[in-house]
Amino acid sequence: MRRATLRPDLAVLTMAGLLDARPRVGYFYDGKKPGLLAAKEVHRLAVDTVKAVPVVVRGGTSVYDCIVALFTEDIGTLFIVSETGYLEGVVSRKDLLKVAMGGVDLPKIPVRVVMTRVPNVVTVRGGESVYEAARLLVEREIDALPVVEPETASGKEALRVTGRFTKTTVTRIFVELGEPSKTL
Numbered sequence: 001m002r003r004a005t006l007r008p009d010l011a012v013l014t015m016a017g018l019l020d021a022r023p024r025v026g027y028f029y030d031g032k033k034p035g036l037l038a039a040k041e042v043h044r045l046a047v048d049t050v051k052a053v054p055v056v057v058r059g060g061t062s063v064y065d066c067i068v069a070l071f072t073e074d075i076g077t078l079f080i081v082s083e084t085g086y087l088e089g090v091v092s093r094k095d096l097l098k099v100a101m102g103g104v105d106l107p108k109i110p111v112r113v114v115m116t117r118v119p120n121v122v123t124v125r126g127g128e129s130v131y132e133a134a135r136l137l138v139e140r141e142i143d144a145l146p147v148v149e150p151e152t153a154s155g156k157e158a159l160r161v162t163g164r165f166t167k168t169t170v171t172r173i174f175v176e177l178g179e180p181s182k183t184l
């Protein structure tokens with residue numbers, strides 16, 4: 001195929017590897033659908049298979065100790081749980097920064113005072129797809145989701161925290177899907 005016959009309108013498809021161009025054959029579909037395969041994969045992959053270990057603290061933990069935990073655990077969001085391990089709230093790095101800017105005595109303020117609390121916490125079940133979890137992060141403009149399984153505790157529904165799904169998790173999936181030789 002001479003240069004003159006290359007069609008600029010198909011450039012995106014050839015660059016994406018979906019179409020190939022050969023002399024005397026013209027454009028042809030080479031059978032690979034990387035975009036579609038990746039799309040299928042994110043709907044098929046369950047949150048449980050990629051979730052990270054949750055970092056949890058109790059509601060009585062001071063704001064000071066929560067800030068220390070962000071550094072020692074190298075994370076951006078902490079989950080607050082009850083004595084029995086059920087979700088009570090979340091606190092983000094900016095929540096903590098806001099308190100710190102108030103010039104208050106950080107070791108004296110329990111995190112339960114500043115956290116976003118259940119039922120306002122957006123969560124995801126382990127059986128949901130990573131697409132659904134990532135969609136929630138984008139739609140709700142948050143960085144992290146507690147992965148939970150509902151249980152009944154003293155006649156009420158409570159959420160057991162089993163993991164953490166964050167923007168970092170999404171980035172890691174993205175990179176792995178981009179590697180041609182790797183399947184998740």
Ligand code: ADP
Nearest residue numbers: 090092093094116120121122141142143144145
């Ligand atoms: P940051 O504010 O540090 O950039 P986020 O964007 O995750 O981090 O948090 C924005 C706000 O949303 C914070 O007030 C935080 O408490 C709250 N938040 C964080 N994660 C969740 C969640 N899973 N469900 C509900 N609210 C959340």
